[in-house]
Amino acid sequence: MAPNYKLIYFDAPGRAETIRYIFAVAGVEYEDYRFPKEKWPELKKEMPFGKVPVLEIDGRQVAQSNAIARYLAKQFGLAGKSDWEALQSDVLVDTLEDLKMSMMGPMREQDPIRKEEQKVKVMKEVVPYYLSKFEKIVSENGGFSVGSELTWSDLAFAVSLDYFEQVYGGDALRPYPALKGLKDKVHALPAIADWIAKRPPAPAKP
Incomplete structure (x- = not known):
């Protein structure tokens, strides 16, 4: 069964956009959860290291944009042939x-x-x-x-x-x-x- 993905980030491209590109190329559905800046002070307390983007994989949160992108690239065959x-x-x-x-x-x-x-x-x-x-x-x-x-x-x-x-x-x-x-x-x-x-x-x- 395919994992459920939820990407958490501001309502902007920023550091989440490469991750969104990876999902798009892979044709994989995910929840693109965007929030306004006013909501950040409260939401920040729920993030693993107080920063976004954060990706939830079946409810488990992981941080760091490049680590997330690298993981997804490996999952979806975008990490290179060797x-x-x-x-x-x-x-x-x-x-x-x-x-x-x-x-x-x-x-x-x-x-x-x-x-x-x-x-x-x-x-x-x-x-x-x-x-x-x-x-x-x-x-x-x-x-x-x-x-x-x-x-x-x-x-x-x-x-x-x-x-x-x-x-x-x-x-x-x-x-x-x-x-x-x-x-x-x-x-x-x-x-x-x-x-x-x-x-x-x-x-x-x-």
């Missing part, structure tokens, strides 16, 4: 996480001058450093991040690159055609295109 490919997917997703954390740095800076300096450095040095390396890997790998077929790391890249374009403009990936091609290829998958068409719109920022 242990080596699975390892490479982990490496790329974790490195993508390093880039995200670097990009978050300026947002936490309170001093406006240092904030702007950090922002410029991230965009001129850090982002090109990582994206150029990812670009080389995808280009040399025939359009996939790992192996010769879709893996969960492709889905993670598609989610992050889509957000990157939303924040920095539609031309942000022009220097990285292989990465843009990967994102477009994932979004052209019927299951993903269907999910994007029907998913709730992200709440407008105040």
Whole structure:
């Protein structure tokens, strides 16, 4: 009997979206439980480590977005065709996480001058450093991040690159055609295109 899945997250794409992409590609039903930010202080007390996303599997809660995604990828045949490919997917997703954390740095800076300096450095040095390396890997790998077929790391890249374009403009990936091609290829998958068409719109920022 198939497990019952319930994904708990804010009413936004965020860290839950790669998990949603995995469910979509796998064609597996789940409860996409979204809650408004006002409800978080109370709901936080019920989460294993006080953070989301959390996935309930037959009522048992597990935390950490990448751990959840990696587990589901293994269950649904999206973790690569070998242990080596699975390892490479982990490496790329974790490195993508390093880039995200670097990009978050300026947002936490309170001093406006240092904030702007950090922002410029991230965009001129850090982002090109990582994206150029990812670009080389995808280009040399025939359009996939790992192996010769879709893996969960492709889905993670598609989610992050889509957000990157939303924040920095539609031309942000022009220097990285292989990465843009990967994102477009994932979004052209019927299951993903269907999910994007029907998913709730992200709440407008105040």
